[in-house]
Amino acid sequence: MKVFMLALAMIIGLSANAQGRRGEQRERLSPEQRVELQLKKMTLDLDLNEKQQAEVKKLLTERSKKHEQAKAEIKEKKEEGTKPTADERFDMQSKKLDEEIAMQNEMKKILTPEQYEKFKEMKEERKEKITKRAEKFKNRERR
Template sequence: MKKLIAGALLLVGMTGFAQEKVSLQDRADNEKFTAEQRNELQLKKLTLELDLTASQQKEMSKIIAEQNSKREAAKADFKSTKTSNKKLTADERFVMKNKMLDEKIAMKEKVKKVLTPEQVEKWEKMKKDRRKHFRKDLKKFEGKQIEKK
């Protein structure tokens, strides 16, 4: 009986270690594109989803490039703050979040000027769907062991 229990525990333990570990670094390595490539892919995706005209594509490419450059700058700033182990004060966090929300509002206004009302509606729906999928993916990762390289 003891051997049977020990064997069952050993089997369960081995299968637990045999599971594939999810690595966020591997996922990020698969999608290393240049800024121009990311912008182009994002524009083509929007063109397919929203049926953009040529003039709309030109305007949206400018908006996308501007948005992505701001995002990269914010990412770099965040990483430098994180690596210096500097904690932001409540006022600094408020200023940062306020700036981010102002940029989102400005982005939305720019997009509304370029797109038709029907396209804006589709674009908003796409954003909501993307948030839902992101949350689902996040929940999947919470249940699995995540290793860092």
């Protein structure tokens, strides 16, 4: 009986500790720091030269600024308590896809064909990873 009570106390203590950590917010990186890390990762994975690094950094910086602006607009609307209409959601999605197409075209110009193929593969792997994480999160919520 003592062993059972001890085990129960340990389980409760560990689960409470784990839940406390999950709720903590970690400090976010600045947009410049995220761009720099993203560029370094791409340089390692795609073997970018100096010229390519400069062009990709410029592209990532522009994309990051647009993303931050869009995030601020969404946050502002959320604080006001207004939800986007179907047309506004359509426009946001359309704009996002247009920017993605533009990014893809620019990357195609900057990278060699081999690098571009590897870039596309990396992008697909990222999508799969995000999808798996989302499914895992949904499954966890159902429990």
